[in-house]
Amino acid sequence: MKFKETEIINLVIAGTAGQGVITLKRLIEFAAQKAGVEACFGAEQHGLAQREGAIISHTRYQKCLTKNPRHNLQSSLICIGDADLYICMEPVEALRQGIYASNKTVFALNSRTIPGIMIAANLEEYTPLKKIVEFLNLYTDKVYYMNATKLALEEFNQNQQVNIVMLGFAIPTGRIPFIEIEHYEEVIKERLPDIDSNIKALHLGIEKGKEIISISKVN
Amino acid sequence: MIKDVRFIKSEGKVLMLGNEALVRGCLEAGVSYVSQYPGTPTSDIGEYFHQVIRDYPEFGEYLVHHWAVNEAVATSACAGAAWTGCRSFNPMKHVGLNVASDALSVIALNGPNPGGMVISVGSDPGSLGSHQEQNERFYAWMLHLPTIEPHTPQECKDWVKVAFELSEKFDLIMNVRTSTRSAHSRGFVELGTLVKGKKRGEFIRNIPKYNSLPPHAINNHIRLYERIEKLREIIPELGLNKIIPGNNKVGIITSGMPFGYTMEALNQLELNDVPILKLGMVYPLNYDQITDFMQNIEKVVIIEELEPFLEVKIAEIAHNQRIDVEILGQNYFPKYNEFSTGLVATCLAKIFNKQPNEQMMKAMDYYNSYKEIIPSRFPTFCAGCPERATLYSILKATNHLENTIISGDIGCYVMSFFPPQQCSDLVICMSGGISAAIGMSTKTDQKVLAMIGDSTFFHTGMAPLAEAVGYNSNLLLIIFENSWTAMTGHQDDVLRYLINQGFSIEKICKAFGVPWLRVEDSYNPKKLTRSIEEALETKGLKVIIIKRECALQAHRWRMSQVKTLQENGEKVQDISYYIGGCSMCYECVRVLSCPAIRRVETEGVEEMQIDQDRCIKCGVCYEICPNGAIRKSIINLFGEEVPFREI
Numbered sequence: 017m018k019f020k021e022t023e024i025i026n027l028v029i030a031g032t033a034g035q036g037v038i039t040l041k042r043l044i045e046f047a048a049q050k051a052g053v054e055a056c057f058g059a060e061q062h063g064l065a066q067r068e069g070a071i072i073s074h075t076r077y078q079k080c081l082t083k084n085p086r087h088n089l090q091s092s093l094i095c096i097g098d099a100d101l102y103i104c105m106e107p108v109e110a111l112r113q114g115i116y117a118s119n120k121t122v123f124a125l126n127s128r129t130i131p132g133i134m135i136a137a138n139l140e141e142y143t144p145l146k147k148i149v150e151f152l153n154l155y156t157d158k159v160y161y162m163n164a165t166k167l168a169l170e171e172f173n174q175n176q177q178v179n180i181v182m183l184g185f186a187i188p189t190g191r192i193p194f195i196e197i198e199h200y201e202e203v204i205k206e207r208l209p210d211i212d213s214n215i216k217a218l219h220l221g222i223e224k225g226k227e228i229i230s231i232s233k234v235n
Numbered sequence: 236m237i238k239d240v241r242f243i244k245s246e247g248k249v250l251m252l253g254n255e256a257l258v259r260g261c262l263e264a265g266v267s268y269v270s271q272y273p274g275t276p277t278s279d280i281g282e283y284f285h286q287v288i289r290d291y292p293e294f295g296e297y298l299v300h301h302w303a304v305n306e307a308v309a310t311s312a313c314a315g316a317a318w319t320g321c322r323s324f325n326p327m328k329h330v331g332l333n334v335a336s337d338a339l340s341v342i343a344l345n346g347p348n349p350g351g352m353v354i355s356v357g358s359d360p361g362s363l364g365s366h367q368e369q370n371e372r373f374y375a376w377m378l379h380l381p382t383i384e385p386h387t388p389q390e391c392k393d394w395v396k397v398a399f400e401l402s403e404k405f406d407l408i409m410n411v412r413t414s415t416r417s418a419h420s421r422g423f424v425e426l427g428t429l430v431k432g433k434k435r436g437e438f439i440r441n442i443p444k445y446n447s448l449p450p451h452a453i454n455n456h457i458r459l460y461e462r463i464e465k466l467r468e469i470i471p472e473l474g475l476n477k478i479i480p481g482n483n484k485v486g487i488i489t490s491g492m493p494f495g496y497t498m499e500a501l502n503q504l505e506l507n508d509v510p511i512l513k514l515g516m517v518y519p520l521n522y523d524q525i526t527d528f529m530q531n532i533e534k535v536v537i538i539e540e541l542e543p544f545l546e547v548k549i550a551e552i553a554h555n556q557r558i559d560v561e562i563l564g565q566n567y568f569p570k571y572n573e574f575s576t577g578l579v580a581t582c583l584a585k586i587f588n589k590q591p592n593e594q595m596m597k598a599m600d601y602y603n604s605y606k607e608i609i610p611s612r613f614p615t616f617c618a619g620c621p622e623r624a625t626l627y628s629i630l631k632a633t634n635h636l637e638n639t640i641i642s643g644d645i646g647c648y649v650m651s652f653f654p655p656q657q658c659s660d661l662v663i664c665m666s667g668g669i670s671a672a673i674g675m676s677t678k679t680d681q682k683v684l685a686m687i688g689d690s691t692f693f694h695t696g697m698a699p700l701a702e703a704v705g706y707n708s709n710l711l712l713i714i715f716e717n718s719w720t721a722m723t724g725h726q727d728d729v730l731r732y733l734i735n736q737g738f739s740i741e742k743i744c745k746a747f748g749v750p751w752l753r754v755e756d757s758y759n760p761k762k763l764t765r766s767i768e769e770a771l772e773t774k775g776l777k778v779i780i781i782k783r784e785c786a787l788q789a790h791r792w793r794m795s796q797v798k799t800l801q802e803n804g805e806k807v808q809d810i811s812y813y814i815g816g817c818s819m820c821y822e823c824v825r826v827l828s829c830p831a832i833r834r835v836e837t838e839g840v841e842e843m844q845i846d847q848d849r850c851i852k853c854g855v856c857y858e859i860c861p862n863g864a865i866r867k868s869i870i871n872l873f874g875e876e877v878p879f880r881e882i
Contacts, residue, residue: 093495134655
């Protein structure tokens with residue numbers, strides 16, 4: 017997938033409160049600035065931190081502006097059906113926020129589930145991963161998933177790096193164009209604590225992403 | 236701690252949220268006093284001011300930020316600072332303006348001179364962080380608050396500076412109106428020069444200006460009209476309003492975030508010849524500017540969120556100037572909820588007789604085909620929250636709310652109406668719960684309970700409590716003393732200062748003469764349940780204070796203590812709870828509903844598990860499990876015990 021420099025890139029990051037959705041959104045935006053994008057305008061959701069709620073953020077950028085403002089990035093919200101990529105920290109959140117997806121969208125999911133309290137109380141059923149993927153396949157066959165939480169716990173003994181692993185996982189989809197890996201590394205060094213683990217997490221995710229995406233291409 | 240240089244850099248281009256840009260704008264405008272009560276979407280404004288003053292103490296030499304007790308206090312405080320000749324900034328959420336309006340209605344007459352005063356009202360179309368939505372732009376008309384609506388963070392920063400200039404020049408209180416969406420959207424901001432604010436000012440006596448009683452009230456009202464009219468005349472020179480030209484005979488007038496949706500919707504519909512007037516200032520409107528725009532078109536579409544405000548004002552201009560133009564707005568666009576590109580495109584498609592884009596229509600169809608099966612994910616109380624534990628005791632003491640009304644309020648406990656606890660029957664406004672309970676208790680024999688938190692109690696809750704004491708209202712008031720303004724993110728606010736000075740809700744209740752008063756701990760649920768039962772059997776006013784720190788802060792504090800002890804080589808008790816021999820009665824997840832407890836299936840067998848990452852070891856589930864299936868284990872039994880701190 018080749019993007020034109022004047023094209024608006026639309027990324028949805030979804031998850032639940034406390035999963036690092038906003039941190040990841042900012043990381044991508046700061047990296048986009050390092051990559052010299054001319055416009056960047058995205059919305060984030062505040063106020064539900066730590067309260068178990070569903071979180072979505074919209075990341076949008078445009079490498080080069082056109083002379084006509086009517087063709088440029090003007091809104092911080094992605095239009096229905098216009099997302100290029102979904103990065104989901106929790107699989108069912110891809111469905112909840114699915115309104116921005118269409119047949120051009122690629123999904124990168126963390127398969128580790130976080131059932132809400134109604135599921136624990138046995139008052140609702142959680143949608144099984146297989147079913148989630150089936151629904152997402154209505155849009156596209158480009159639905160990639162891995163258990164990033166498990167990987168982060170095995171590698172770092174904590175789940176703090178899950179969002180960075182997921183970023184790495186999404187990079188080989190090619191749907192975050194114009195931003196190079198070095199740009200992310202620079203931002204991690206400037207802005208995140210625990211730099212070594214986060215850079216390692218990024219590369220771990222990239223390796224995993226390359227592996228999974230190439231397997232799915234063979235099939 | 237990584238310091239944030241974006242607020243102090245002298246030049247360059249940085250990425251900022253709308254709210255961050257407002258703060259940067261204030262620092263470039265030489266603001267020296269800020270006062271606000273926290274509330275989404277404006278809470279983080281105060282956090283950035285605090286961060287700047289903490290990280291760069293030189294700003295603290297002239298800049299003061301106060302977390303006020305409520306919005307009316309903040310507004311009058313800002314007027315006071317302006318009247319000493321300083322520039323003051325007063326952010327508030329949309330409903331905060333309802334509270335502040337009493338003060339503003341007078342201050343607007345007086346005018347902020349010799350200083351300047353800018354309020355920034357964070358509106359909330361779509362109720363993204365509030366208990367209601369309202370179009371508070373009508374206050375701008377009623378109180379004559381010139382209102383500027385930025386769209387991008389760059390405009391947030393630049394226009395707050397313009398607002399201060401105008402406020403000082405015309406002796407007007409300016410409003411820079413954001414929305415939850417614009418406040419929390421991030422974009423590039425080109426920085427300007429930082430300007431130091433006034434360290435000290437001086438109040439100069441001027442009785443006619445500052446005492447709005449007759450005859451001065453009328454004179455100040457006349458003067459207010461003169462000031463507004465002077466501003467109205469120069470609006471075109473300010474460059475806040477701009478035209479995107481086009482030859483179509485249908486034009487659009489819009490402002491703020493809807494401008495962005497409109498531009499992208501028009502592009503999607505290939506309607507790139509539609510002229511657009513983007514209003515930076517939505518009140519007052521310059522008659523010539525609006526008239527000129529409408530002169531060459533047959534129809535004008537007004538795109539604005541919530542109740543038609545611009546539509547009414549523009550219709551007024553069209554009528555008075557005898558312009559023959561059809562005005563389209565509320566008949567095509569909803570008067571509720573937040574707008575989006577998709578929504579604007581759908582409405583414009585109808586107006587221009589176009590087909591909405593196929594990608595979008597298909598996306599909606601796909602989404603609608605499966606949306607029913609998406610499991611719910613309500614926001615809920617954190618693991619270990621003392622408020623959730625209190626709701627558990629209320630449910631037990633009232634046999635699941637039999638013959639009982641729970642009058643809710645604003646704070647984290649606003650979430651108590653969500654299933655599975657569903658423990659709140661109503662919510663009105665800050666401290667509206669106690670007041671409603673007073674009225675109910677006079678007219679029903681049902682048991683009436685009201686809930687309020689400490690920050691809300693302080694905000695406006697003491698007045699209705701005094702009334703309940705006065706009439707000895709037959710109700711039970713539960714006050715959550717968790718020592719934080721938790722809902723908005725634990726600001727280091729006036730509540731914290733008071734607590735450090737020995738403030739106590741118990742003493743206040745005693746001073747008021749509350750006839751029946753208990754102080755309880757919801758981490759002791761059985762004792763609390765008995766107290767609630769007893770209270771509900773007693774006639775007259777009863778107050779139970781739940782004294783237990785917010786679980787998030789309590790847990791953070793305890794973990795830091797444990798870490799310090801361990802770093803010093805001390806052995807620390809390690810408590811954990813686990814489940815064994817569970818009979819699946821669901822008491823812990825349906826009645827207590829702790830999010831740290833989950834249901835898992837292993838090899839076809841269902842069981843309950845405690846998520847050790849989330850459990851903060853409050854022990855409430857252990858106390859309430861009817862079957863003794865929740866067990867406690869202590870590693871390092873003889874090590875140091877680190878309990879939660881007392882508040």
